[in-house]
Amino acid sequence: LVVDEFGFDAAIDYRGEDIRKALRTHAPDGVDVYFDNVGGDVLDAVLPRLARGARVIVCGAVSQYNSTEPKGPANYLSLLVNRATMTGMVVFDYADRYAEGVARLAAWRAEGRLTSMEDVATGGVAAFPDTLMRLFRGENRGKLVLKIAD
Incomplete structure (x- = not known):
C-alpha cells in the first residue's frame, strides 16, 4: 500500500x-x-543508521504515550558520531501558515500528487474509547475518523 498507492x-x-x-x-x-x-x-x-549530517525531526512518540515508564533514545550517541541533529517540531508553531498549508495540500490532492485514506469508525460518542484504542493498537488503515452523526 505505501509503495504501490502512496508512491x-x-x-x-x-x-x-x-x-x-x-x-x-x-x-x-x-x-x-x-x-x-x-x-x-x-x-x-x-x-545507528544515520548518515553523516543527518536530521532527525521529533513530532511525536506514540509508542510511549501509554507507557508507565517512558524511555528516551538509547542510541543518542549516534547523533554525535554522525554529526547529526535532532529537533522537535510542533504543528502549533506554524499556526499562522495553516491556510497556506491547507491550500497547498488541497491543490496537491486535486492534482493527484497527494493520496489520502480514511478509516471511518461508527457508533457515535460511545464508541470513542474503543476507537481511540484502535489507533494505539495500529488497527486502522489511514486516518482514523469517528463518525458521530449522519
Whole structure:
C-alpha cells in the first residue's frame, strides 16, 4: 500500500520485519532525514543508521504515550558520531501558515500528487474509547475518523 498507492520507494513493516536489517537494505548509505512520530524501539533502530549530517525531526512518540515508564533514545550517541541533529517540531508553531498549508495540500490532492485514506469508525460518542484504542493498537488503515452523526 505505501509503495504501490502512496508512491514511496520502500516500506518497512515494523511488526513483521527486523527494522535494523530492513534499514540496511533500503538505506545502505544511511538515513539522511528521519521524521519521528513513534519514538521507543523504532527510533532506537534508526539512530545507528544515520548518515553523516543527518536530521532527525521529533513530532511525536506514540509508542510511549501509554507507557508507565517512558524511555528516551538509547542510541543518542549516534547523533554525535554522525554529526547529526535532532529537533522537535510542533504543528502549533506554524499556526499562522495553516491556510497556506491547507491550500497547498488541497491543490496537491486535486492534482493527484497527494493520496489520502480514511478509516471511518461508527457508533457515535460511545464508541470513542474503543476507537481511540484502535489507533494505539495500529488497527486502522489511514486516518482514523469517528463518525458521530449522519
